[in-house]
Amino acid sequence: MHELSIAASIVDAVTESAAAYPGARVTAVRLRVGALAAVVEDSLQFCWEITTEGTPLTGAKLVVRMMPVVIHCAGCGVDAELEGVQSFRCPRCGELAADLGQGRELEIESIELEEPDGPSEPASERVSGLAG
16 A cells, blocks of 8 residues: 555655744645556545644645546647546547656645634645655
8 A cells, every 4th residue: 555655755745844834733735646646545545644643734634636647649739638547549539649748646736724823824835756
């Protein structure tokens, strides 16, 4: 279950970023996860609960936005979203497409912080390359 190491890496990255805001509490972490990242969202959520326990992120929500695979077809020049990951053929012309525009992401999109005296505000933080 590589979701455990992914969750641990996210906790480390968010904890480091949140340290720049002393006294603030992390309320939510938003991720972008591509369909090809081989991440099972339910497993990641389970691992998130385990890895945040006893850390400054305890109680923070993990919001995952799954991103579909988008290919660029050299044959017809179109960018197209694939319905699945079984075939990398252009849905318009049927040509094999190797140019992926989207679908491999595993990024922290934003971190929501709650200041001790105020409401939550997103702290935009992007960390790429969490999956090895």
